[in-house]
Amino acid sequence: xxxxxxxxxxxxxxxxxxxxxxxxxxxxxxxxxxxxxxxxxxxxxxxxxxxxxxxxxxxxxxxxxxxxxxxxxxxxxxxxxxxxxxxxxxxxxxxxxxxxxxxxxxxxxxxxxxxxxxxxxxxxxxxxxxxxxxxxxxxxxxxxxxxxxxxxxxxxxxxxxxxxxxxxxxxxxxxxxxxxxxxxxxxxxxxxxxxxxxxxxxxxxxxxxxxxxxxxxxxxxxxxxxxxxxxxxxxxxxxxxxxxxxxxxxxxxxxxxxxxxxxxxxxxxxxxxxxxxxxxxxxxxxxxxxxxxxxxxxxxxxxxxxxxxxxxxxxxxxxxxxxxxxxxxxxxxxxxxxxxxxxxxxxxxxxxxxxxxxxxxxxxxxxxxxxxxxxxxxxxxxxxxxxxxxxxxxxxxxxxxxxxxxxxxxxxxxxxxxxxxxxxxxxxxxxxxxxxxxxxxxxxxxxxxxxxxxxxxxxxxxxxxxxxxxxxxxxxxxxxxxxxxxxxxxxxxxxxxxxxxxxxxxxxxxxxxxxxxxxxxxxxxxxxxxxx
Amino acid sequence: xxxxxxxxxxxxxxxxxxxxxxxxxxxxxxxxxxxxxxxxxxxxxxxxxxxxxxxxxxxxxxxxxxxxxxxxxxxxxxxxxxxxxxxxxxxxxxxxxxxxxxxxxxxxxxxxxxxxxxxxxxxxxxxxxxxxxxxxxxxxxxxxxxxxx
Numbered sequence: 001x002x003x004x005x006x007x008x009x010x011x012x013x014x015x016x017x018x019x020x021x022x023x024x025x026x027x028x029x030x031x032x033x034x035x036x037x038x039x040x041x042x043x044x045x046x047x048x049x050x051x052x053x054x055x056x057x058x059x060x061x062x063x064x065x066x067x068x069x070x071x072x073x074x075x076x077x078x079x080x081x082x083x084x085x086x087x088x089x090x091x092x093x094x095x096x097x098x099x100x101x102x103x104x105x106x107x108x109x110x111x112x113x114x115x116x117x118x119x120x121x122x123x124x125x126x127x128x129x130x131x132x133x134x135x136x137x138x139x140x141x142x143x144x145x146x147x148x149x150x151x152x153x154x155x156x157x158x159x160x161x162x163x164x165x166x167x168x169x170x171x172x173x174x175x176x177x178x179x180x181x182x183x184x185x186x187x188x189x190x191x192x193x194x195x196x197x198x199x200x201x202x203x204x205x206x207x208x209x210x211x212x213x214x215x216x217x218x219x220x221x222x223x224x225x226x227x228x229x230x231x232x233x234x235x236x237x238x239x240x241x242x243x244x245x246x247x248x249x250x251x252x253x254x255x256x257x258x259x260x261x262x263x264x265x266x267x268x269x270x271x272x273x274x275x276x277x278x279x280x281x282x283x284x285x286x287x288x289x290x291x292x293x294x295x296x297x298x299x300x301x302x303x304x305x306x307x308x309x310x311x312x313x314x315x316x317x318x319x320x321x322x323x324x325x326x327x328x329x330x331x332x333x334x335x336x337x338x339x340x341x342x343x344x345x346x347x348x349x350x351x352x353x354x355x356x357x358x359x360x361x362x363x364x365x366x367x368x369x370x371x372x373x374x375x376x377x378x379x380x381x382x383x384x385x386x387x388x389x390x391x392x393x394x395x396x397x398x399x400x401x402x403x404x405x406x407x408x409x410x411x412x413x414x415x416x417x418x419x420x421x422x423x424x425x426x427x428x429x430x431x432x433x434x435x436x437x438x439x440x441x442x443x444x445x446x447x448x449x450x451x452x453x454x455x456x457x458x459x460x461x462x463x464x465x466x467x468x469x470x471x472x473x474x475x476x477x478x479x480x481x482x483x484x485x486x487x488x489x490x491x492x493x494x495x496x497x498x499x500x501x502x503x504x505x506x507x508x509x510x511x512x513x514x515x516x517x518x519x520x521x522x523x524x525x526x527x528x529x530x531x532x
Numbered sequence: 533x534x535x536x537x538x539x540x541x542x543x544x545x546x547x548x549x550x551x552x553x554x555x556x557x558x559x560x561x562x563x564x565x566x567x568x569x570x571x572x573x574x575x576x577x578x579x580x581x582x583x584x585x586x587x588x589x590x591x592x593x594x595x596x597x598x599x600x601x602x603x604x605x606x607x608x609x610x611x612x613x614x615x616x617x618x619x620x621x622x623x624x625x626x627x628x629x630x631x632x633x634x635x636x637x638x639x640x641x642x643x644x645x646x647x648x649x650x651x652x653x654x655x656x657x658x659x660x661x662x663x664x665x666x667x668x669x670x671x672x673x674x675x676x677x678x679x680x681x
Contacts, residue, residue, distance in 0.1 A: 046653045047653045049651050050637065052637070057580070105677070106678040147675045148675075148676035161664065162662055163662070166666065169667070173669045180667075197656075199652075199656045200656050201657065209654075365632060
């Protein structure tokens with residue numbers, strides 16, 4: 001049997017890395033188990049001539065398509081939005097666009113302000129210092145002073161506007177609508193050992209330059225230097241409990257597939273909004289017959305994705321295309337509630353720069369705008385390098401029927417039951433998507449784009465996995481308390497996107513990490529009576 | 533049944549024919565067709581995990597054609613291709629994507645498009661700053677952040 005550790009963290013992604021780093025100063029014995037391995041930037045797609053093709057294969061954002069040994073399958077047949085993630089040290093920060101907005105103060109008070117869903121048990125101000133700490137650790141590029149976003153102080157200047165940004169900014173100014181350069185974790189200067197961005201363009205499927213912050217190159221080196229142990233290729237099957245109802249450790253399969261038991265005094269779950277409920281529901285015992293930490297019955301329920309309405313068109317001059325980070329501008333013009341729109345809450349616009357030739361050809365052929373035959377070449381030359389796009393990222397309200405359960409048949413390579421997702425887009429969100437499409441079309445037309453096309457929702461757009469082990473003060477209506485501890489199991493903590501009460505209308509990584517740092521801080525403050 | 537590891541001669545023949553229908557050679561743009569030997573060799577060499585669905589798509593194509601695609605007259609080939617595109621599902625989409633991803637990384641094609649013959653790393657690209665005075669209008673506008681209390 002392995003020696004017991006003080007703190008066992010499951011998952012080395014966005015939140016697991018942040019918690020590990022923060023807790024390291026306690027000098028406790030901290031171990032993290034990660035089902036994937038360390039990434040090798042020299043093998044990232046942008047280093048080879050097949051860089052675009054690999055997006056459809058071993059660097060697909062969909063685990064079901066990618067199907068690496070470290071991935072687990074997901075039954076998502078009953079969802080119009082498919083789950084995308086990445087498994088390995090760094091988790092999905094290895095494979096994200098690095099768009100880094102924060103939730104707004106209003107996002108924590110949706111019941112009070114708009115009469116829907118629930119308020120969070122914490123507010124924006126509670127998280128503010130942890131947002132700032134996370135910005136420093138991840139290395140954020142951006143511009144302070146956005147009149148429509150919470151105040152920030154990014155340590156690096158923003159990405160250049162580029163041709164695409166200028167064209168879109170002029171369009172937004174013509175419409176009189178808010179826009180601002182996006183906060184991003186793409187380093188615009190050399191930063192803490194990371195080289196500055198050189199515009200490889202293919203940011204999402206991992207950055208060969210190391211300019212994009214992923215936790216394998218930000219938090220983890222610091223955490224390891226501080227003494228945290230990270231064990232890779234270790235897939236946790238279940239969390240065990242003792243006769244007192246406390247977590248006693250985990251059963252996992254090591255890199256050789258050997259079953260191991262790892263005892264621990266504290267267990268921290270950081271497996272994202274799909275992996276966390278899957279693990280809890282797989283941790284069944286006599287005392288916890290419906291899964292661990294599930295006396296509320298809410299583990300796996302209230303899944304929120306952020307449905308995206310994506311629009312794109314073509315302009316009469318070259319855009320930045322694939323020769324710059326996709327992160328460009330954001331707009332919060334329609335973020336806050338205006339009931340005259342026919343829905344509550346809102347969405348952010350996320351503006352892009354364009355795509356490469358293979359993706360342009362594949363997507364345009366599928367849309368029926370790139371013909372077969374002699375006209376193919378002429379049409380492709382009108383499309384390639386001239387795409388301008390944006391997406392409305394819509395707040396998804398919690399609904400219990402949107403859920404993660406265990407699939408009765410599907411299992412991963414270790415025989416562990418796989419997650420099953422049941423999800424439909426809610427009525428309020430559907431109206432929001434329609435509004436976003438109409439306004440997005442106005443933006444593209446103002447930018448001089450023609451031949452405008454829509455993807456709604458983005459099929460492989462389930463980047464944001466939220467709400468499936470929600471935070472709250474009422475044990476009957478939440479899974480963890482206001483500082484991330486399970487109501488049912490006093491030495492079990494959850495720190496990933498599962499704890500979100502509502503989703504906001506922005507990419508959640510910044511907020512997920514701020515919450516992870518906040519929970520770690522709460523644990524440090526309460527070490528003497530952590531289990532009371 | 534064991535998974536198919538490579539395409540049969542008949543499947544390769546139909547692949548070449550359908551690729552030529554998708555993207556014929558063009559003297560105007562000085563580009564080969566997708567049936568070009570080098571591009572076909574690239575497809576076969578890198579098919580990998582796509583072999584199964586591509587083989588499935590080609591079998592579907594063979595059923596629709598009833599004979600080697602190349603042996604049909606042009607009108608018949610067009611009709612088969614039209615049906616293949618509309619009813620071929622995920623397998624047909626994979627075949628089409630595989631042809632496109634190999635075609636649009638061929639040196640001759642990239643040169644014709646004015647693109648550099650290299651991967652993005654390590655040279656990267658230059659992104660121009662643009663006109664930051666465009667932001668003045670936004671800075672002069674109202675505060676939009678909603679109060680939470």
